[in-house]
Amino acid sequence: MKRRDFLKTSVVAGAALSIDFKGLQAALSTNTMAVEQAPEMVAVMGGEPEVMLDKALETLGGIGKYIKKGQKVVIKPNIGWDRTPELAGNTNPQLIKALVKKCLDAGAEKVTVFDHTCDNWQKCYESSGIAAAVKEAGGIIMPGNDEKYFKEVSIPNGVKVKSAKIHEALIEADAWINVPILKNHGGAKLSCAMKNYMGIVWDRRFFHQNDLQQCIADICTWQKKPVLNIVDAYRMMHQNGPQGKSAADVATLKSMIVSPNIIAIDTAALALFNQVKKLDMEAVGHIGKGEELKLGTTDLKKVNIKRIKI
Amino acid sequence: MKRPNYLKGLRVLLAVLFFVPILLFFLDFTNKMPMDIHKLLHVQLLPAILGGMFGIVAVLLLLTLFFGRIYCSVICPAGVFQDMINRLFCIGKKKKKGIRRFKYHKPLNWVRYVLLAATAITAALGFSGLCLLLDPYSNFGRIAANLFRPSVMWGNNILADWLMKMDNYSLFHVTISTVSMAGLVAGIVALVVFAVMVIFRGRLFCNSLCPVGALLSLVSRYSFFRISFDKEACTHCGNCEHTCKAEAIDAKKLTVDTSRCVDCFNCVSSCSKGGLQYRFNPPFRKEEKKIAEAAMNMEAEPQPAVNSRRTFLATGATVAATLPIVSAIAEGVEQAKGNGHGNGHGKRKGRKKWPPVTPPGSLSLERFKDKCTGCHICVVKCPSQVLRPAGLEYGFDYLLKPRMAYLSSYCNYECTICSEVCPAGAIMPITVEEKKSLQVGIATFFINRCIVKTEGTDCGACSEHCPTQAVHMVPYEGTLTIPQVNPDLCVGCGGCESICPVRPMRAIIVKSNVVHQTIVLPEEEEVKNVEVDDFGF
Numbered sequence: 001m002k003r004r005d006f007l008k009t010s011v012v013a014g015a016a017l018s019i020d021f022k023g024l025q026a027a028l029s030t031n032t033m034a035v036e037q038a039p040e041m042v043a044v045m046g047g048e049p050e051v052m053l054d055k056a057l058e059t060l061g062g063i064g065k066y067i068k069k070g071q072k073v074v075i076k077p078n079i080g081w082d083r084t085p086e087l088a089g090n091t092n093p094q095l096i097k098a099l100v101k102k103c104l105d106a107g108a109e110k111v112t113v114f115d116h117t118c119d120n121w122q123k124c125y126e127s128s129g130i131a132a133a134v135k136e137a138g139g140i141i142m143p144g145n146d147e148k149y150f151k152e153v154s155i156p157n158g159v160k161v162k163s164a165k166i167h168e169a170l171i172e173a174d175a176w177i178n179v180p181i182l183k184n185h186g187g188a189k190l191s192c193a194m195k196n197y198m199g200i201v202w203d204r205r206f207f208h209q210n211d212l213q214q215c216i217a218d219i220c221t222w223q224k225k226p227v228l229n230i231v232d233a234y235r236m237m238h239q240n241g242p243q244g245k246s247a248a249d250v251a252t253l254k255s256m257i258v259s260p261n262i263i264a265i266d267t268a269a270l271a272l273f274n275q276v277k278k279l280d281m282e283a284v285g286h287i288g289k290g291e292e293l294k295l296g297t298t299d300l301k302k303v304n305i306k307r308i309k310i
Numbered sequence: 311m312k313r314p315n316y317l318k319g320l321r322v323l324l325a326v327l328f329f330v331p332i333l334l335f336f337l338d339f340t341n342k343m344p345m346d347i348h349k350l351l352h353v354q355l356l357p358a359i360l361g362g363m364f365g366i367v368a369v370l371l372l373l374t375l376f377f378g379r380i381y382c383s384v385i386c387p388a389g390v391f392q393d394m395i396n397r398l399f400c401i402g403k404k405k406k407k408g409i410r411r412f413k414y415h416k417p418l419n420w421v422r423y424v425l426l427a428a429t430a431i432t433a434a435l436g437f438s439g440l441c442l443l444l445d446p447y448s449n450f451g452r453i454a455a456n457l458f459r460p461s462v463m464w465g466n467n468i469l470a471d472w473l474m475k476m477d478n479y480s481l482f483h484v485t486i487s488t489v490s491m492a493g494l495v496a497g498i499v500a501l502v503v504f505a506v507m508v509i510f511r512g513r514l515f516c517n518s519l520c521p522v523g524a525l526l527s528l529v530s531r532y533s534f535f536r537i538s539f540d541k542e543a544c545t546h547c548g549n550c551e552h553t554c555k556a557e558a559i560d561a562k563k564l565t566v567d568t569s570r571c572v573d574c575f576n577c578v579s580s581c582s583k584g585g586l587q588y589r590f591n592p593p594f595r596k597e598e599k600k601i602a603e604a605a606m607n608m609e610a611e612p613q614p615a616v617n618s619r620r621t622f623l624a625t626g627a628t629v630a631a632t633l634p635i636v637s638a639i640a641e642g643v644e645q646a647k648g649n650g651h652g653n654g655h656g657k658r659k660g661r662k663k664w665p666p667v668t669p670p671g672s673l674s675l676e677r678f679k680d681k682c683t684g685c686h687i688c689v690v691k692c693p694s695q696v697l698r699p700a701g702l703e704y705g706f707d708y709l710l711k712p713r714m715a716y717l718s719s720y721c722n723y724e725c726t727i728c729s730e731v732c733p734a735g736a737i738m739p740i741t742v743e744e745k746k747s748l749q750v751g752i753a754t755f756f757i758n759r760c761i762v763k764t765e766g767t768d769c770g771a772c773s774e775h776c777p778t779q780a781v782h783m784v785p786y787e788g789t790l791t792i793p794q795v796n797p798d799l800c801v802g803c804g805g806c807e808s809i810c811p812v813r814p815m816r817a818i819i820v821k822s823n824v825v826h827q828t829i830v831l832p833e834e835e836e837v838k839n840v841e842v843d844d845f846g847f
Binding site for chain 1: 341467471477479482483484485693694719722723724761765767768769770771773774775776777778779782783789791809811812834835836837838840842843844845846847
């Protein structure tokens with residue numbers, strides 16, 4: 001009898017030992033978070049892009065909160081320049097690959113990736129590593145090189161931009177994710193989530209002709225907002241942007257900021273940028289103009305931010 | 311009964327092997343074809359002469375000396391193209407109206423040798439207009455680049471739109487932007503000239519207008535292998551004469567004018583009796599025969615070879631007499647050029663007209679004008695579509711030559727494709743490293759037109775597109791920044807000009823370097839390790 005008891009006990013003890021204690025902790029932490037309510041912004045530092053993306057989405061409540069089954073999803077990175085990932089001219093391809101996979105895993109019907117590039121689009125798609133990343137992940141990489149792909153939509157809340165031709169993939173999409181890379185920018189001063197909108201429109205000349213900062217804010221008022229903005233600051237171009245000349249323009253920050261609030265995320269990104277190069281909020285006119293158009297807040301104290309260091 | 315004719319089969323096979331890759335190379339707008347195909351362009355005779363590739367020229371001349379004008383039926387894409395027009399024309403026609411519609415004509419020696427001499431002399435004097443207008447390869451290039459290519463792209467767009475509806479983006483929509491009015495007209499004219507001449511007179515182009523044909527004819531008349539009659543086998547049916555595209559066979563006199571024969575071997579296969587043969591029959595052997603023949607045949611007329619030699623000499627004399635006129639024209643051109651860059655004012659229009667920006671590797675405007683035959687291979691191969699054929703806006707001596715048109719695109723900082731493909735060496739081969747320090751022009755900034763000044767708003771599009779940051783933003787009023795140009799860093803790629811939003815006159819324009827300069831590349835900045843371990847917010 002005693003022996004049987006002993007065996008029973010040891011089996012139970014063994015089973016108890018094999019319980020994943022981390023899981024318990026995670027369960028506990030999510031519990032507390034549910035009490036705290038999910039943050040509006042997550043900033044992660046210190047990991048590889050995929051790892052940081054995992055962490056951030058998990059903290060926000062999972063990709064399923066933003067991408068539903070059967071949806072047509074568009075991911076809009078910055079692929080503006082014929083530059084390799086090390087030079088930080090374009091969004092990190094590892095991040096795009098992981099994100100495409102996540103969307104497909106969440107049940108997206110299809111995931112399309114495009115940008116209206118500045119340099120020759122084929123060279124940009126190739127050098128950036130994004131075309132290959134998207135294909136590997138099972139997404140569709142679509143050209144944005146021809147006016148043909150762009151359809152006129154109205155921007156009723158714009159001050160200068162009243163209508164614009166926007167890429168048809170976005171017009172047809174059920175949800176889209178804005179995935180800029182954080183950069184210095186000669187014209188707009190800072191290139192981040194709001195500036196990344198310029199890659200969804202055809203006629204950028206109009207923007208430059210009619211108060212660039214106002215036009216950037218205007219286009220962000222387009223009714224179909226991204227479900228998430230994911231700022232890639234794994235590598236950050238702090239000078240000579242947006243194209244960059246060499247590796248000397250790049251700082252490796254290994255960071256990422258995720259939020260649905262576009263004004264708050266650009267404000268936070270600017271603060272991150274300021275640790276490397278000084279740049280006044282006033283100079284980045286489009287953020288303030290966006291706040292005036294009620295796109296979000298620049299007061300980060302009002303935003304529930306979760307900061308994670310890996 | 312037709313005898314099997316391996317010679318014609320071989321000729322057709324070789325022609326296909328040369329023609330198809332060249333044609334596809336011109337048509338390929340996806341840039342997926344191997345770049346090595348451009349080597350087939352380097353064996354084109356006239357570009358090779360202009361490019362000073364004397365090895366290739368010597369080989370081609372020797373080839374002609376041994377085997378006759380096989381070049382015209384195999385290597386020259388315009389020759390093969392004419393054969394194709396001929397073939398298409400014959401479809402569905404009876405032999406007499408189709409393949410056997412030709413008859414012997416006397417050679418147009420005056421025309422061809424005057425044109426040859428005029429082309430050679432003007433080219434030597436630095437005026438390549440006749441080379442450009444008459445070179446068969448370049449004419450074919452202009453047809454392919456300005457007519458066929460847009461048609462293929464147009465077809466692609468229809469197909470791409472259709473595939474796009476099914477979420478297939480293996481094909482994509484392409485913009486046809488490199489076809490200029492001048493290019494289109496040149497393509498149509500060349501196509502019509504080829505078609506009309508082929509339909510009515512076979513290879514008349516090659517034996518009247520074409521300077522390459524004329525040059526080769528001077529050699530081929532002495533070729534070792536040639537087509538000649540087997541007088542015993544011949545039944546005088548005349549089939550060979552009627553199939554000869556070059557109209558070089560006189561079936562009555564049983565002569566074949568080897569100076570015009572392009573070695574197509576159609577005559578050999580048209581003769582069921584084996585009355586025509588391609589064999590080793592060098593002229594020195596023939597001379598002996600000729601003497602014997604002449605003795606036998608009292609009515610013998612002057613031999614065509616003698617005849618044309620005389621014409622050639624006469625032509626030479628005439629051309630020599632017209633030399634002063636030509637040099638006067640050339641001088642006039644020179645003067646016009648002088649006016650062009652002297653003070654930057656074209657007198658006729660009374661407003662600024664800067665000379666065209668020529669592609670990196672062309673070294674100077676003058677050199678480029680002398681060498682370029684306007685085949686448009688660089689135009690079609692430029693991935694940025696920045697090279698556009700000029701019309702008459704830069705004068706007759708720049709007609710159809712490509713210029714860097716920074717209208718909506720610019721020269722990629724790390725691309726050297728045009729320099730690789732140019733068969734005439736008008737754009738010399740350069741490496742990416744060499745290119746980065748080549749300055750084809752300098753960005754010139756007009757502050758009074760700039761948005762930042764006129765509107766008081768941010769712009770910076772020019773600086774954004776500058777790969778060297780020669781155009782950089784400096785503080786202006788308030789938080790505004792305005793562009794500034796550092797000429798020592800500028801390569802003249804046109805990134806700034808192409809994107810400047812100001813109209814009608816842009817605020818930043820690349821002024822060409824009539825002679826290309828080199829810049830000293832700035833030392834690479836040291837990579838500083840930036841340590842950031844907090845978010846900053």
